[in-house]
Amino acid sequence: MTLLTIPFDNSFAQLSEAFYQRQRATPVRDPGVLALNLPLAAELGISGLETPHATAALTGNAQIEGADPIAQAYAGHQFGNFVPQLGDGRAVLLGEVIDRNGKRHDIQLKGSGPTPFSRNGDGRAWLGPVLREYVVSEAMHALGIPTTRALAAMTTGETVQRETGLPGAVLTRVASSHIRVGTFQYFAARKNELALQQLTDYTLARHYPDRSGPLGLLQGVIERQADLIAKWLGVGFIHGVMNTDNCHIAGETIDYGPCAFMDRFHPATVFSSIDRQGRYAYQNQPDIAVWNIAQLATSLLPIIDPDQDKAVEAAKEALDAFSPRFTAAWQDVFRAKLGLTEKEDGDTNLILDLMTLMANEQADFTNTFRALGGGQEADQFANPEAWSIWKTAWTHRLTNEQATTADQHALRQRSNPAFIPRNHRIEQMIQAAVDGDKAPFERLMSALATPYKNQPDAKDLQNPPNPDEEVLRTFCGT
Known part of the structure; x- marks a missing residue:
């Protein structure tokens, strides 16, 4: 019998048991295959993903040699309210692998049954959120x-x-x-400085080997989170639950619950059904990111300096670097979206003027930027005169550069996707999958694999929703 083979090289499970609870996945009644990512498996050195053993092992019905399954401990601020113990309530970390480029990765089962951190939950996931995360993360x-x-x-x-x-x-x-800001908060809340130092050393070695000490870690997180949020804003992405337990310590997007990509642009857009105050609206994501990192800084204070005043001063100085780092990253993202290869002082106003126009005109975020320079931009606006005024300023700005028109156009094409996982298409795909039809999922995955490429056969996937197709609220998977 051919087996699923994962070349595990586990390190987190070698830390003290204060960091996790040992926990196997709970077996299920009748495991089956929804989707397999064979190219990713090859990158990770995993073989046998298409075997019956893999189907059983990745649902908890069989064991994988070398796995050391655990449920990780962490805390977190949820919508600003601190919860001292959260943890993996419906997930187990099977172990880690080192890919062909020498990079370490976690392999985790999500929806694999209850753990000691489940807080009376069933530990399970249903098909909708699983497919949503599969599609959106890829x-x-x-x-x-x-x-x-x-x-x-x-x-x-x-x-x-x-x-x-x-x-x-x-x-x-x-x-x-799967190390989060909330992982550090967990030990800070327990005043466990030994574990806090151990976690800091481990995280530095794994994610920031060129840095040292808690301040070095804090500085690294600030830079990666600033860059990440700028990229989110550049594609109109709204995370939906930017709690500190969903703030990844290495600057990855994690946990695709009530997330969405905007259709009509408005900076105050919110999709999450539980974000009634707009805490995690599109425009608030930079401020929330630095708020989350401030919670990390607070957690690290005891090991930054034994003198509390000196520790606070050093942490504040580090946090002050977020705003200029984010602003520079945001400007770089949006300059590229406009086809600008050089920097000028008036660029921020040019970008913001376009986004104000888009908000006033309820223009589609993705299609407006994709259309720039293609001659059909005015189609995105009900008021062509307002568009014409902005276009004149933009055209003048383009002529100030040494780059050729062709180079500027090529930059826009690789900076403005033609395809995003639009919310209504995801909902349609989920409903079809519930009914046993995987064709919409496969078609969506195919188009999204090359989002910057023109794909005439998939042009309908570029369309914003009709009024009766709009999805204005998204939900957590728990």
């Missing part, structure tokens, strides 16, 4: 945005009870790690 990777990835999605043959009975599923998630 789309983010294709867009060039740091993200966790999807190795496999499996059905369980069981019903998950939410508002109604729904088909169960398990996602196999790949991440550079």
Whole structure:
């Protein structure tokens, strides 16, 4: 019998047991295959993903040699309210692999049953959120945005009870790690400085080997989070639950619950059904990122300096670097979207003027930027005169550069995707999959694999939703 082979090289499970609880996945009734990411498996040195043993192993019905399954401990601020113990309530970390480029990755099962951190939850996931995370995380990777990835999605043959009975599923998630700001908060809340130092040393060695000490870690997180949020804004992405337990310490996008990409642009857009105050709106994401990092800084204070005042001063100085780093990253992202290869002082106003026009005109975010320079831009605006005024300023700015028109156009084409996982298409894909039809999922995955490429056969996937197709609220998978 051919077996699923994963070349595990586990390190997190070698830390003290304060960091996790040992926990195996709970077997399911009738495991089946939803989706397999064979190219990713090859990158990770994994073989046998298409075997019956893999189907069983990735749903908890069989063991994998070398796995050391654990549920990780962490805390977190959820919508600003601190919860001292969260942890993996429906996930187990099977172990780690080192890919062909020498990079370490976690292999985690999500929706694999209850753990000691489940807080009375069933530990399961239903098919909808599993497919949503599979599609959106792989789309983010294709867009060039740091993200966790999807190795496999499996059905369980069981019903998950939410508002109604729904088909169960398990996602196999790949991440550079699952260390979060909330992981540090967990030990800070317990005043466990020994574990806090151990976690800091481990994280530096794994993610920031060129830095040292808690301040070096803090500085690294600031830079990566600033760059990440700028890239989110550049594609109109709204995470939806930017709690500190969803703030990845190495700057990856993690946990695709009530996330969405905007259709009509407005900076105050919110999709999450539970974000009633707009805390995690599109425009608020930079401020929330630095707020989250401030919680990391607070957690690190005891090991930054034994003198509390000196520790606070050093942390504040580090945090002050977020704003200029983010501003520079945001400007770089949006200059490229306009086809600008050089920097000028008036560029920020030019960008913001376009986004104000888009908001006033309810223009589609993705299609407006994709259309720039193609002659059809005015089609995105109900008021062609307002567009014409901005276009005159933009055209003048383009002529100030040494780059050729062809080079500017090529920059726009590789900076403005033609395809994003539009919310209504995801919902349609999920409903079809529930009904046993995987064709919409496969078509969506095919188009999103090359989002910057013109694909005439998939042109309908570029269309924003009709009024009766709009999805204005998205939900957590728990």
